[in-house]
């Protein structure tokens with residue numbers, strides 16, 4: 437209620453962004469659960485290919501909003517978090533590279549590789565969820581500091 441407008445905009449934007457990304461991550465989790473290396477179900481692999489394509493589009497947009505707006509807003513409020521923010525930004529590149537590789541593997545529709553693709557993407561899902569929760573924690577700290585009036589360089 438007492439949140440200044442800039443804060444409100446940042447938290448609302450970030451919340452919406454992250455709701456969307458979690459929606460796509462949940463779809464990936466479902467698609468992975470549907471993969472059965474033994475059954476040779478190619479429809480499940482088709483679904484995975486479609487989910488990866490949707491997630492990729494979403495992540496490109498998501499990362500770009502974070503790199504161009506959200507991360508700077510966090511560093512403005514929490515300068516000591518700059519190194520971690522730089523590491524998170526670097527992870528954005530890695531996250532897209534891994535997804536691109538997975539997309540190529542899934543597109544090849546090689547049923548013999550389904551088991552390892554599923555394991556790799558399950559680990560990937562864990563990594564990206566961890567990335568998102570680190571961002572959420574930094575955002576929470578940044579907003580908490582602003583609401584306490586402890587912004588650096590301001591009185």
Ligand SMILES: [Fe+2]
Pocket residue numbers: 499502524528567568571
């Ligand atoms: Fe991110």
Ligand SMILES: [Fe+2]
Pocket residue numbers: 454457498502567568571
């Ligand atoms: Fe994020």
